[in-house]
Amino acid sequence: MSDNDGSQSLDAELIDVARTARERAYAPYSKFRMGAAVRTYDDEIIPGALVENVSLGLAMCAERVALFGTVTTGHKPVRLALVSPRTDGTLTHPCGACLQVALELGGPGVEVVVVDPDGESATSTVGELLPCGPHRS
Template sequence: MEAGAPEDLVGAAVEQAGRAYAPYSRFRVGAAVRTSDGRVYGGCNVENSSYGLTVCAERTAVFKAVSEGSRGVVEVAVYAADSDEPVPPCGACLQVLSEFARGDPRVYMISRTGRIRVARLSQLLPMAFRLGGETG
């Protein structure tokens, strides 16, 4: 693992991948976000036979944080349980992360083989849509 990758955040993402409901893609993903109050929220992907209703792990984690009263995402971990390569969040997830980001969070992308890729949110989504002021 890359030095500085937060073990608690990575561990939460790995744990969440075990809860994924992915009978269609068979691509299990777990994610965890740390908010500015130091709390960690995890989420997994939840698929649906009507594919448009599927929710990714990253959005699940953010929505859990917001529904519990936390905002200001400061770190993100994404664990792809069925990939030998680290995978980034999809465009929809990047936009949601941007909506609730505090600053320019690091995004740790982890593969099942333990490979880690690290990027700043702004590198993954350089021209994020912003309607108004800061929400994170």
């Protein structure tokens, strides 16, 4: 995992779509607004926003909304951007469930770019964040 210094792994268009999706997040309980976007192998961008529910198990993370959208539209993810507030002072990364879905749908090489509202970012891969995740061979 590395902090971004303007390298090519930073995808401004993808991050802008995730920022816009964050504005649409439905977070009446936590107020923790998150937006995501996935860039696919054929260069499509699929947005996703956090959708909470009073029944917590029915909530859906922004990352999974975007990742599931790749299946719906017939695409495969190559890069995932997440824009959200920091958690305990550090950049917020996807949860284990979101990483597992990214691993399943795109593989360990899917790039993950996390960004806070001030624009600070870090880039890693699903394989780095979930090194022992179960996946197909």
